[in-house]
Amino acid sequence: MKIRSQVSMVFHLDKCIGCHTCSIACKNIWTDREGAEYMWWNNVETKPGVGFPTQWEDQEKYHGGWELEDKPKNPQLKLKLQNRLQTFANLFSNPAMPTMDDYYEPWTYKYGDLFNSPLGDDQPTARPVSRVDGKPIDIKSGPNWDDDLSGSNIYAVNDPLLESMSDDDKRRLFSIEQLFYFYMPRICNHCLNAGCVAACPSGAIYKRAEDGVVLINQDKCRGWRMCVSACPYKKTYYNWATGKSEKCILCYPRLETGQAPACFHSCVGRIRYLGVLLYDADQIPDAVRVPDEQLVQRQREMILDPNDPSVIAAAKESGIPDGVIAAAQRSPVYQYVKEWELALPLHPEYRTLPMLFYVPPLLPVLNSTQENGAQRVEAELFSSLEKARVPVRYMSRMLSAGNDEVVLKSYRKMIGVRIYKRAETVGDVTAEEAADALAQANMTAEEAEAIYRLTSLPTYQERFVIPPYSREGDIEEIYDPQQRKAESGFGKSQGAHRGL
Amino acid sequence: MKHKSEIRQLLIVLFLTAALAGCEGAPSESPRAASIKEVSLGNAENGRQLFMGYAHFENEGPPCMGCHSVGDNGILGGGALGPNLTNVTTEKTDDDIISVLSNTGIVISPVMLPIYRDDPLTPQEQADLLAFMKASVGERETNKEWLVFAVSVAGTLGAALALGIVYRHRLRSVRRIMVEKAEKELR
Amino acid sequence: MLNVLLFVVFPYVALAIGIVGTIYRYLTNQYSFTSLSSQLLENDWQFWGSTLWHYGILPTTVIHLAGFTVPKIMAALHSTPEMLYLAEVAGKILGIMALVGVGILLYRRLVSSKVRTVTSPVDWIVLALLFGQVLFGLILAFGYRWGAAWFLHTATPWMASLATFQPAPQYVTALPLAHKIHFLTGFLLFALMPFSRLVHIVTFPTSYAWRRLQLVIWTRRKAAQ
Ligand code: HEM
Numbered sequence: 037m038k039i040r041s042q043v044s045m046v047f048h049l050d051k052c053i054g055c056h057t058c059s060i061a062c063k064n065i066w067t068d069r070e071g072a073e074y075m076w077w078n079n080v081e082t083k084p085g086v087g088f089p090t091q092w093e094d095q096e097k098y099h100g101g102w103e104l105e106d107k108p109k110n111p112q113l114k115l116k117l118q119n120r121l122q123t124f125a126n127l128f129s130n131p132a133m134p135t136m137d138d139y140y141e142p143w144t145y146k147y148g149d150l151f152n153s154p155l156g157d158d159q160p161t162a163r164p165v166s167r168v169d170g171k172p173i174d175i176k177s178g179p180n181w182d183d184d185l186s187g188s189n190i191y192a193v194n195d196p197l198l199e200s201m202s203d204d205d206k207r208r209l210f211s212i213e214q215l216f217y218f219y220m221p222r223i224c225n226h227c228l229n230a231g232c233v234a235a236c237p238s239g240a241i242y243k244r245a246e247d248g249v250v251l252i253n254q255d256k257c258r259g260w261r262m263c264v265s266a267c268p269y270k271k272t273y274y275n276w277a278t279g280k281s282e283k284c285i286l287c288y289p290r291l292e293t294g295q296a297p298a299c300f301h302s303c304v305g306r307i308r309y310l311g312v313l314l315y316d317a318d319q320i321p322d323a324v325r326v327p328d329e330q331l332v333q334r335q336r337e338m339i340l341d342p343n344d345p346s347v348i349a350a351a352k353e354s355g356i357p358d359g360v361i362a363a364a365q366r367s368p369v370y371q372y373v374k375e376w377e378l379a380l381p382l383h384p385e386y387r388t389l390p391m392l393f394y395v396p397p398l399l400p401v402l403n404s405t406q407e408n409g410a411q412r413v414e415a416e417l418f419s420s421l422e423k424a425r426v427p428v429r430y431m432s433r434m435l436s437a438g439n440d441e442v443v444l445k446s447y448r449k450m451i452g453v454r455i456y457k458r459a460e461t462v463g464d465v466t467a468e469e470a471a472d473a474l475a476q477a478n479m480t481a482e483e484a485e486a487i488y489r490l491t492s493l494p495t496y497q498e499r500f501v502i503p504p505y506s507r508e509g510d511i512e513e514i515y516d517p518q519q520r521k522a523e524s525g526f527g528k529s530q531g532a533h534r535g536l
Numbered sequence: 537m538k539h540k541s542e543i544r545q546l547l548i549v550l551f552l553t554a555a556l557a558g559c560e561g562a563p564s565e566s567p568r569a570a571s572i573k574e575v576s577l578g579n580a581e582n583g584r585q586l587f588m589g590y591a592h593f594e595n596e597g598p599p600c601m602g603c604h605s606v607g608d609n610g611i612l613g614g615g616a617l618g619p620n621l622t623n624v625t626t627e628k629t630d631d632d633i634i635s636v637l638s639n640t641g642i643v644i645s646p647v648m649l650p651i652y653r654d655d656p657l658t659p660q661e662q663a664d665l666l667a668f669m670k671a672s673v674g675e676r677e678t679n680k681e682w683l684v685f686a687v688s689v690a691g692t693l694g695a696a697l698a699l700g701i702v703y704r705h706r707l708r709s710v711r712r713i714m715v716e717k718a719e720k721e722l723r
Numbered sequence: 724m725l726n727v728l729l730f731v732v733f734p735y736v737a738l739a740i741g742i743v744g745t746i747y748r749y750l751t752n753q754y755s756f757t758s759l760s761s762q763l764l765e766n767d768w769q770f771w772g773s774t775l776w777h778y779g780i781l782p783t784t785v786i787h788l789a790g791f792t793v794p795k796i797m798a799a800l801h802s803t804p805e806m807l808y809l810a811e812v813a814g815k816i817l818g819i820m821a822l823v824g825v826g827i828l829l830y831r832r833l834v835s836s837k838v839r840t841v842t843s844p845v846d847w848i849v850l851a852l853l854f855g856q857v858l859f860g861l862i863l864a865f866g867y868r869w870g871a872a873w874f875l876h877t878a879t880p881w882m883a884s885l886a887t888f889q890p891a892p893q894y895v896t897a898l899p900l901a902h903k904i905h906f907l908t909g910f911l912l913f914a915l916m917p918f919s920r921l922v923h924i925v926t927f928p929t930s931y932a933w934r935r936l937q938l939v940i941w942t943r944r945k946a947a948q
């Protein structure tokens with residue numbers, strides 16, 4: 037058993053209010069630079085919708101992620117993008133490179149014109165200009181152009197997830213009384229079997245073993261852009277000004293000083309949880325080669341119980357410090373993902389083993405065949421789940437590689453918690469009904485209470501259990517710290533700029 | 537953190553290039569001009585074989601057709617770095633030609649000098665070549681430049697077509713196409 | 724005298740600048756090693772320009788190097804007129820591909836304002852020189868047939884003489900002007916390498932052929948080693 041630790045994440049979608057504060061926090065710290073304006077290491081999408089970049093989930097177009105060979109015996113995993121040989125052939129013009137238009141062309145306004153225009157008959161205006169070439173542009177797209185379903189008859193209808201859904205489901209999605217939407221905040225998943233790492237011809241991308249953060253070495257990156265294509269989540273971006281690729285760094289400088297990443301820290305809905313997971317790295321090759329419907333379960337099996345003495349012993353043997361093991365024991369992510377099985381990985385079928393998990397949104401639980409207005413919603417919850425406002429199939433396409441049962445199990449628990457708490461606080465549900473609900477969801481009252489507490493009332497310390505880092509010590513063994521004095525962000529004494 | 541692998545790769549390539557390039561062989565033997573008697577024994581057919589490169593020079597010098605043309609020889613003709621030699625024997629004396637071929641007299645070609653000084657032609661070869669050139673006097677000279685050009689351009693178009701086919705599934709615009717299509721359907 | 728300057732001194736100086744400069748830049752400023760792709764900003768012409776260019780120029784460069792290093796093998800490859808024709812036509816196709824490719828690359832830089840914003844003066848110089856270099860290469864190939872044959876007995880011994888530090892410029896000094904321009908521009912481009920994006924040539928990612936796909940790095944273990 038080779039145990040590694042991973043700083044992992046849970047986003048509770050029911051709590052996201054779509055305010056984009058997270059995106060702005062990230063932008064202000066990391067990507068407000070020339071060449072990076074169009075990047076959104078954190079972005080928030082409206083679902084159903086096409087996302088950012090447009091239709092990124094359509095891997096027939098973008099060729100991201102992994103694919104299982106199509107043969108019954110011992111199928112091997114391969115990058116959907118290309119094999120090793122093709123990589124060399126594709127160096128000169130990457131055949132799966134999105135263009136800026138698929139993201140959007142960043143712009144600013146000529147605010148100066150408001151002050152400097154000569155006196156005239158008309159109000160001066162601030163025209164939008166491109167932040168690439170400075171020319172006036174006609175703004176036709178943006179990073180969240182279809183926010184809150186705007187333009188849904190152009191964008192939401194083209195959501196790649198709708199393709200496999202029945203006409204009935206689709207009709208429900210777009211009839212005014214029935215339509216729903218929710219927000220999907222996305223950052224890099226810091227995958228265990230990352231497509232970006234595997235595709236990099238220069239070997240510039242790596243996973244830090246200590247915390248699992250996936251980083252691009254800016255000195256080693258040669259700008260081939262294979263990571264951009266191979267990441268199925270389109271979470272590496274090419275900086276057109278420096279000629280290097282960049283991605284979410286999970287604010288590792290903040291983590292190392294005990295602070296949550298900026299998007300977590302600033303999250304208004306407090307939807308974000310961060311904590312350590314211990315996993316068995318030896319299982320990775322097997323876990324990514326099971327059939328689609330077993331992927332979620334198999335990924336959960338890799339994650340180990342940090343309270344199990346044998347796991348603790350093995351973790352110590354693998355070089356994991358005691359402080360990290362202690363943090364893993366308090367990890368909210370472990371509870372959501374493994375103990376309660378509420379949180380699910382985004383698109384596990386890409387087989388990158390993403391380590392960001394989502395609790396599916398319950399949304400207004402409303403039966404689509406509701407007859408006479410006021411009915412007692414709770415009693416019908418379980419039976420109505422199949423006909424719920426959010427089609428289960430939509431969620432399972434997104435969070436469990438099409439395995440409805442995995443999503444249903446998560447939903448049953450959430451509904452069970454609701455009924456249980458309702459019996460306690462409102463009282464229009466009897467204690468028997470509540471006990472029955474818990475039994476159907478296969479959980480105890482203590483578990484329901486714990487889920488309720490961590491979902492609704494968590495403190496900052498409960499949401500973010502950041503392991504103690506000793507990076508100073510680690511780094512001191514390699515570098516003379518004095519030598520790094522007065523250097524900037526990426527450990528460089530010079531600013532990032534284009535080569536000659 | 538500094539990485540060295542790419543520079544190692546560069547150094548290996550440079551070293552190999554320099555080492556191999558430096559291994560070029562030394563001159564084989566000193567040249568000798570064919571005597572009048574030897575010249576008279578020249579065989580035109582052997583000369584053609586040597587000129588065109590079907591037969592190889594004893595000292596591995598390059599075949600003449602790399603730079604010269606004679607008459608209608610070769611599907612795509614001979615070379616064009618040097619002058620056309622179809623009627624050269626009517627313009628120059630035998631002595632002068634042997635002088636050029638053997639680099640022994642006053643008449644020499646500055647381009648051929650270093651080449652055939654390293655890999656000299658034997659007297660027999662000189663004689664055969666001379667015989668071949670004499671036999672070709674008056675032959676029709678065909679200009680095949682256009683043919684070479686046409687074949688190459690056709691080949692380039694073929695290569696471009698192949699690239700286009702191999703990469704036909706490359707990622708083109710997603711957003712623009714999607715929006716244009718949806719807008720058309722709405723109208 | 725001028726010949727010694729152009730065909731002995733200049734090549735050595737250019738090689739020295741190219742090699743020492745590239746290594747110096749690699750050791751001091753590795754961050755600047757990238758091909759500075761502009762595919763994100765313009766992808767339609769980029770595909771045709773870059774693939775035609777690289778698929779043309781890379782084999783051409785390799786063939787030139789092979790001509791310098793393994794002339795015997797190269798000579799064996801065109802030992803009959805028919806094989807020579809085949810080799811020549813293949814070479815000319817590669818050359819035309821490269822010329823059309825670099826032409827497209829120049830064109831897209833001229834017309835796309837986005838690509839123009841990421842173009843430095845050196846980019847223009849390098850692209851223009853490369854265009855000229857390939858153009859003159861094709862002038863030699865078509866105007867002075869058959870290069871495959873005479874290359875090995877003019878340029879090759881000249882390069883060999885440079886490699887063994889016994890310079891023998893007489894192998895090339897008698898050649899026509901077009902040849903000389905082609906040779907000199909070649910060395911000029913080599914000298915320009917460390918001052919331009921051409922450094923991306925040395926970053927060819929050979930090790931991807933065998934490296935492990937997933938990379939996990941322990942800072943601590945690395946330190947312990
Ligand atoms: C060793 C193999 C080579 C590789 C892997 C390679 C790769 C690349 C890549 C990825 C680009 C960026 C294209 C883009 O996306 O915009 C590029 C551009 C370029 N390469 Fe290469 N290259 C190689 C060899 C060469 C050689 C031998 C030359 C010339 C002697 C060359 C000249 C150029 C030039 C001039 C550009 C700029 C084109 C432009 O954008 O205008 N490359 N190369």
Ligand code: SF4
Nearest residue numbers: 224225227231232267
């Ligand atoms: S989500 Fe992050 S770690 Fe995973 S493949 Fe994409 S960039 Fe790499």
Ligand code: SF4
Nearest residue numbers: 052055056058303305
């Ligand atoms: S800050 Fe939090 S609540 Fe607001 S959009 Fe981001 S994830 Fe959602």
